[in-house]
Amino acid sequence: MKIKPEEVKYIAKLAKLNLSENEISQYTREFDDILEHFAVIASYDVEKVDVNVFDEKQTSSLREDDPTLFGDQEKLYQNTKTLKNGLIQVPKILE
Amino acid sequence: MNWETIIGLEVHVELDTKTKIFCNCPTTFGSPPNRNTCPVCLGLPGTLPVLNEAVVEMAVKAGLALNCEIQRTNKMDRKNYFYPDLPKAYQISQYDLPICTGGYVEIASGEEVKRVRVHRIHIEEDAGKLLHDEEDPVSFIDYNRVGVPLIEIVSEADMRSPEEAVAYLKAVRSILQYAGVSDCRMEQGSLRCDGNISVRPYGQDHFNAKVELKNINSFKELQKALEKEEKRQLELYSFNEGEKVVQETRRWDAAKGRTISMRTKEDAHDYRYFPEPDLKPVYIEEELINKMERQLPELPDEKSRRFLKTYGLTPKEVEILVGEMALSQFYEEVVESGADPKASANWILGDFLRSMKEMELTAEEQPLKAEDLAKLIELIEKGTISGTAGREVFDEMMETGKPPEKIIQEKGLKQISGQDELQAIIEKVIAENPASVEDFKSGKKQAIGFLMGQVMKASKGQANPQVAKSMLEETLID
Amino acid sequence: MSIEMTNLKYQRDLWLKGEASAKELVEDAFRRIDVTDGKVNAYLHLCQDEAMEQAEKIDAKRSRGEKTGALAGVPLAIKDNICTDGVLTTCASKMLKDFVPPYDATVVRQVREADGIIIGKTNMDEFAMGSSTENSAFKTTGNPWDLQRVPGGSSGGSAAAVAAETVSLALGSDTGGSIRQPAAFCGVVGLKPTYGLVSRYGLVAFASSLDQIGPLTRNVEDSGLALDALVGYDALDATSLRADQKGSYTVGMEESLKGLKVALPVEYQQEGLNPEINETLIKTAAELKSLGATVESVSLPYSAAGLSAYYLISSAEASSNLARFDGVRYGHRPESFETLEELMVNSRSEAFGQEVKRRIMLGTYALSSGYYDAYYQRAQKLRKMIRQQFEDIFRQYDIVLGPVSPILPFVQGEKIDDPLAMYLGDVYTVDVNLAELPAISLPCGFSKEGLPVGMQLIGRHFGEQTLLRAAYQLEKSLNLDLRNTIGKEASK
């Protein structure tokens, strides 16, 4: 066993997913298979590979600091279910 | 046992760009709710971030101003956590390749100058604002602030008292204001600060558990929060309950004047940082660094030295003037308008700051024109009005913004220095107060005080006291 | 009226010559959809009114003698993970069941500017996660060559729409083979451009560093024509790059393949490769040789790690990209919730399908503290090596040849309960995405049962022109009859 149900539960919590007991055991089983297959990556020597050395040609193009307003606020929030005076309403957030 | 307090600060500063960090939305403060938003900063499906070049420039500038090394290869990372003020459920930040490393800030510690090291500065995006309903169990989200560019300045744990922490924060604030990268208004949240504090017995090498303090909104609260937390930890250690000092985040409750536990390390977030795949690395050319270096104006340290040398002010005066960029600029404008440097400093540090405080104005809102204040100082110096009248004129200037001459004229505050006019008043006072004149002549010199009072009263306060006094003396002796 | 629905160029030329109006072309497309889509289920939503309106505008432009774009009059379909202003964009997920974007993806703007006419949005695996289009929350798409079989995925709807001859062009997205594999399954041409050649702005992200939009068409020439309309630097996508290419991608297709150096990696003929597909691969290599190309065996030793690296990286990015779907600003609202936590958790738990949850979980795991180095980081290092390995190969060769899928189109439901088996089907396509290379999948033969078999050609970064030339010559030389009964039925 590479992965335990408790770990699957912890991951679900991190991912904000509520899984049934059935789903937990299903994913545990499946991840076990999948991770066993993924074990192949451990067999390569990647010691010398530095992920923080980049191809100098691949640089982000930057944006000019020039403001524009989207404008159509109604359209922008057309998918929002609870809008009140321009604000998005959600259940009380306890800090 | 003697204890030592260890403090480090994380300072978040909103950069003074026109647009947000990854989209073209304006960063204007105080817009209607959610007005400054677009598909990108709202994190709508399919949208992508594009980095604002002004953010890179200002971060470099901030780094140079804080004596940092500028990292030539930059990469953005995602910090993943769910919170409704974060529309993408991750914050684009920098993890292992921050834009600036290894700087320092000099602060006064007692008589000495102390260096507080800056560990790193990184670029990141701000989150939205949550508002809570007073009555109903609901909250509201305003995303106007989402994506406003921030730099996070992380100090080393070099501060040894709340005073030093405040001095460091003040120094950082004024340096960044001078560098022109932020207005650093704590009251508007454009400068925010978290404090890390722990205590340990002198001589102990390792650090004890540190506590992170959040929600500190002013210098005064930083001082208070650190003092309170320092006291709380010391008490626990001294009552042998040191195990109760745990690594945790505590919120400063300004109203209650205490810190409250938010979360302990056990349920800390697992942020799952990884390189932002929507952005390629950003390389900072030497050319840009040089350009920013050239653009850096005179910074506070340099300005302090110059003020001390040029204007003959005391170190304390210079500290206050230079500490606030707007104040130092105002001061120099007043002096450049022709006013005496020392008198200008007296007015600005005295009446001006006092009435700014009373009127609850920020430096930007102050109504005075430098040339008007210079004029007022000159009028008092020349004796056109008295010092007392000057105060009255000044108050009116603060109220209305009117030029001093106009106020003097309207209120009739001009001093009477004319010989003929004064002589007439003096003659009248002498005639009406023979007893006091007799007293003076028989050697009771203090009687002149009473007579001067009568002269001032008769002139409705407008007599120039110096001129009037010498004329009165001359008349009495004759 | 019936128009012989052969290809994009044909339709465009009909319109240019004035032999058909855009309105007629669009009407014909909807007629074809009427005839076939009840069986194929390639479309999730149609935009008949908008399309007709658009067609009339374009026809009016022509009658006024105005300049028109490269796709003028051509009806086309868009995969439902590409945002269309005012038109549902669901990603085939319950999460976005009623989501209407307030903006157009850059490619959508481009096809509109080219006067192409969007007639509908196509079915897909939910959030592009899958290889069979069975992970759609709304419908199952049939393969027009055999309706019992899957069209491949995740751009299965787009491939099926083209194969059923309802449109000559459909846009898809390819994260690990999602254009090429359904193209191979449905007997059409699918092009995955070099990463950065086509803007991703408006493509609902699955794995940002791998996703790329590309065309599905009935032939190679159309693929080049479509690409012409899609390329271009986009200031809204920081990963978008300026290609050196000048002029049309169809230029030079007629040039011979004499001297073209083709590499055939030994790793691309692994155990598990269907013998009929292997046979087609061998025949394809022979065909290329007959065209004057040289074909040599090479080795890509790191590619054995490609599939694992791909699944780790893509799932990690997906776990983060899909975190924004929490029901707060848009997306599925659960029926009951009291707290904010419940709103978020219930929204995600109710609205995401099994496969999406699986990938989110897998990706969250790969990034979580304690596993990052062993999984995500290591996968990134291997990705670098795979990229390096391809660069080495491309110093000596012009094209890499390989199969698209190790298996033939399978029967619906056959693999749905075995995620690992499903993942293994991507073994030949994922390296291309990891290395950010362009690749084209084109039909190269049929199985004994008459199912299409596709092969892929992989090119250098921004080597689309060479890629298209090789594919075009191969297509011409193979001269396969690529019409299926469904498509013929619609053309009656």
Ligand SMILES: [Mg+2]
């Ligand atoms: Mg931060």
Ligand SMILES: [Zn+2]
């Ligand atoms: Zn915005």
